[in-house]
Amino acid sequence: MEDGRESFTGIRASDHALIDTIVSYCSRSVYLRLGHSLKMTDTRHNRATTALELFERGQLPEALSAIDAAIAAAPGLTGAYNTRGLILAALNDGAGAVAAYSRVLAEMPHHADALTNRGSALLKLGQYDTAMIDLEAAAAAHPAYATAHFNLARGYAVLSRVDDALASYDRALVLSPGDAKTLWAKGVVQLLGGDFAEGWVNYNSRWQAPSFGNSAPRDFGVRYTGAEPLSGRTLFVHAEQGFGDTIQFCRYIPLLAAQGARVLFMAQPELIGLLTASELPCTLYTPGASMPRFDYHIPLLNLPAALKTTLSNIPTDVPYLATPPEKQARWNAVLGVRTRPRIGIAWSGRRSHCDDHLRSMAVEAFAPLFALDAELHVLQTDLTDAERAFLTDKARIFDVADRDFGDAAAHVAAMDHVLTVDTSLGHLAGALAKPVSILLSAAPDFRWMLERSDSPWYPTARLIRQSAFGRWDDAIAAALKILKETLL
Numbered sequence: 472m473e474d475g476r477e478s479f480t481g482i483r484a485s486d487h488a489l490i491d492t493i494v495s496y497c498s499r500s501v502y503l504r505l506g507h508s509l510k511m512t513d514t515r516h517n518r519a520t521t522a523l524e525l526f527e528r529g530q531l532p533e534a535l536s537a538i539d540a541a542i543a544a545a546p547g548l549t550g551a552y553n554t555r556g557l558i559l560a561a562l563n564d565g566a567g568a569v570a571a572y573s574r575v576l577a578e579m580p581h582h583a584d585a586l587t588n589r590g591s592a593l594l595k596l597g598q599y600d601t602a603m604i605d606l607e608a609a610a611a612a613h614p615a616y617a618t619a620h621f622n623l624a625r626g627y628a629v630l631s632r633v634d635d636a637l638a639s640y641d642r643a644l645v646l647s648p649g650d651a652k653t654l655w656a657k658g659v660v661q662l663l664g665g666d667f668a669e670g671w672v673n674y675n676s677r678w679q680a681p682s683f684g685n686s687a688p689r690d691f692g693v694r695y696t697g698a699e700p701l702s703g704r705t706l707f708v709h710a711e712q713g714f715g716d717t718i719q720f721c722r723y724i725p726l727l728a729a730q731g732a733r734v735l736f737m738a739q740p741e742l743i744g745l746l747t748a749s750e751l752p753c754t755l756y757t758p759g760a761s762m763p764r765f766d767y768h769i770p771l772l773n774l775p776a777a778l779k780t781t782l783s784n785i786p787t788d789v790p791y792l793a794t795p796p797e798k799q800a801r802w803n804a805v806l807g808v809r810t811r812p813r814i815g816i817a818w819s820g821r822r823s824h825c826d827d828h829l830r831s832m833a834v835e836a837f838a839p840l841f842a843l844d845a846e847l848h849v850l851q852t853d854l855t856d857a858e859r860a861f862l863t864d865k866a867r868i869f870d871v872a873d874r875d876f877g878d879a880a881a882h883v884a885a886m887d888h889v890l891t892v893d894t895s896l897g898h899l900a901g902a903l904a905k906p907v908s909i910l911l912s913a914a915p916d917f918r919w920m921l922e923r924s925d926s927p928w929y930p931t932a933r934l935i936r937q938s939a940f941g942r943w944d945d946a947i948a949a950a951l952k953i954l955k956e957t958l959l
Contacts, residue, residue, distance in 0.1 A: 518544065519551050526558050534558045549578050553585050560592050568592040583613040587622045594626055597828075597940055602626055610639070617646035621653055624660070629914045631921055633664040651679035662917040670917075671776035678770065695767035697777030702731030707768040708753070709737040714876065715895035716772060717742055718902050719918070719928060721751060722786045723774040728752035735765055744877035748795035785927050789904040794880040802881040805869065811844060812958040815886040816866065817851040820894035829912040830893045832943045834858045839951050840890070841865050844959060850882060850889065850896050887958055890950055893919070901929025908953055910946050913937040 518541035525534035538555045542548055556571030572589035575582050590605030606626045609619040624639035640657040644650060658673025677683040693699075695706055706727055710717045717738055727734050734753035738746055743755055756762060769777060806813075819831035840847060847866035852874060854862075862868060871878055880899060883889060889900040889907040893916060900907035909926075911919055911934055919926065919934055926932040933953060935946045 519548065519554065522551075522558070523554055526554065526561070531558055531562050535562070549575055550582075553582070553588065556585070556588055556592065560588070560595070565592050565596045569596070581608075581612045583609055583616050583619055586612070587616075587619045590626065591622055594629060595828075599626075599630060599940065603630070610642075615646060617643045617650070617653075620646065621656070624656065628656075628660050628663070631663070631914065633660055633921070636660045637664075651676040652682050655680050655683070659917045663915075663920060665782060665920050667775070667781045671780060675773050675776050678773075691768035692765075693767050694773075695769040695777060697779065699767055701727060704732055704767065705735065705763070705765040706732045707735045707737070707762065707765040708771055708774070709768065710739060710742075710771045712772065713895065714739060714742060715898040718792070718876075718895060718898040720771045720774060721746065722788075722791050722902070723771075723778060724751045724753050725791075726778060726786060727774075735762065737762075741875050744795055744798070744875055745792060745880050748798075748877065748880075749792045751791075782927055787927070787930055789930055790902060792880065792899070792902040794884050794903070795877040798877040798881040799884060802878070802885055805871075806885055809846075811846045812887045813846045813848055813885060814840070814843070814954065814958070815848045815850040815883055815889040815891070815896075815900075816840065817849075817889075817891040817894055817896045819851065820892060822853070826912075826916075829914055829940075830916075832892065832910075834861055836943045836947055839947055840954075843951075843954060845954070848882065848886060850879065850886075850891065851894070888954060890954070897932070898929075901926070901932045904931050906931050906933075906957065908933045908935055908950050910943070910950065911936045913940045913942075 518537060522534045522537035522541060525531075525537055535555070535558045538551055538558060542551050542555065545551075552571045552574040556568040556575075559565075559571060560568035569589055569592050572585045572592065575585035576589065579585065586605050586609035590602045590609060593599075593602035593605065596602075603626050606619075606623040609616070610623045613619050620639045620643040624636045624643065627633075627636035627639060637657060637660055640653055640660065643653045644657070647653065654673045654676035658670045658676065661667075661670030661673060664670075691707060691709070695701075708724065708727070710721075721736070721738070724734055724736060735756060736746070736751065736753040737756045737758060737760070740757045743757060746755055774780075816837060818834050818837050820827055822831075849862065849866050849868045854868065859868065869882070876895075876899065879896065880903060883896065883900050883905055884903055886900075886905060889896065889905055890910070891897045891900070891907065892910045893912070897907055897909040907929070909919070909932055913936070915921070915936065918928065922936075924934050924936075926934055935949050935953075937943065938945050
């Protein structure tokens with residue numbers, strides 16, 4: 472869904488997320504026309520437009536104060552509640568946003584922006600049936616409004632209705648031809664559905680979309696597209712997005728080197744030790760480092776399109792990452808002698824992630840694992856005090872100073888099985904060729920696709936999917952069955 476802060480996530484409801492935490496907003500020009508149609512005085516008009524400008528700049532508390540002042544000065548300024556809803560949604564007050572949009576719709580039932588915005592907010596709150604009523608009504612009442620079709624497509628995508636989502640994105644593209652944001656979102660859905668041929672190409676449109684907030688635009692000269700010869704050339708590959716993305720797609724580095732390229736690879740500092748130990752055929756750099764001259768550059772997640780990746784030719788040789796020897800020795804000493812099977816667990820990801828409400832669960836959901844005759848190891852690092860207290864005498868927790876992904880890899884490598892939600896730890900375990908079960912939301916990220924229980928990216932991974940939104944109990948039961956069959 473379109474958002475004033477302009478950021479996307481994949482299909483995680485994230486990529487990521489890229490698309491699902493966001494709500495559509497009425498552009499300044501539309502808002503100004505609305506203001507004129509309501510015959511606002513200059514003062515009221517200025518207050519309301521100031522609020523929108525602050526919102527667009529990300530100054531959310533100030534924007535909320537400004538729109539509240541505008542409403543206080545003119546309580547009948549119904550349209551201003553749409554802006555108030557946008558601001559509240561951006562502040563993660565979904566219920567408040569829905570109430571604000573409902574105030575508009577009580578007087579203007581077919582208001583395009585309020586309908587699509589309320590639908591988007593309800594989607595984020597997990598009220599899917601009600602959300603789709605609003606999103607479908609907005610598109611039906613305003614068939615020439617591209618944003619309504621865009622947001623409707625997003626709703627279909629969250630519900631894994633791939634064909635319906637693609638049809639709505641196509642209608643949005645008819646109304647707004649070549650729109651990069653829509654092409655990018657369409658690409659995400661195509662990848663979710665397994666259409667790699669067109670999906671990766673459209674996914675590359677993210678770099679032309681102002682909404683791609685995960686990385687600033689990068690102008691490094693000539694971009695490698697896959698058509699340019701690499702033999703004897705220097706290619707600069709730069710990581711983007713999250714740790715899991717870097718772990719997943721660094722598998723392409725050897726393919727570039729095999730074509731004769733000298734590869735320079737810029738990655739996150741936290742991954743450098745792990746990547747160095749893995750002996751990828753490249754020279755590693757971190758952001759801000761002085762770079763030598765190069766002939767071409769390419770963002771890391773553009774490589775699948777450049778190398779014409781399909782489901783049948785994904786590079787699947789694992790392991791392609793290796794633990795730093797000194798880290799492995801350290802962790803072997805810390806862990807001690809193995810007396811029972813070791814299971815590494817992670818029930819939540821980074822809490823600030825836009826899809827965390829979908830992909831993570833409460834630690835209490837892992838309680839059935841405590842009955843196993845196994846040694847549970849907490850792999851994630853950002854535990855709350857309550858989580859620590861709950862896990863006392865149930866799982867081993869390790870607080871290691873200066874822990875990086877080399878430490879994480881060494882810890883994972885010492886496990887017999889890893890059970891995790893969709894975080895970088897799942898990618899790490901898969902890249903190390905460790906048995907891993909990945910617990911997935913009913914609205915999975917595009918890379919896990921739909922329905923299948925295996926992953927074409929990681930041969931040692933099993934995908935365990937929710938049967939319905941918010942239902943982790945059946946996924947945990949399935950995981951428990953796998954663990955009993957394979958370890959005990």
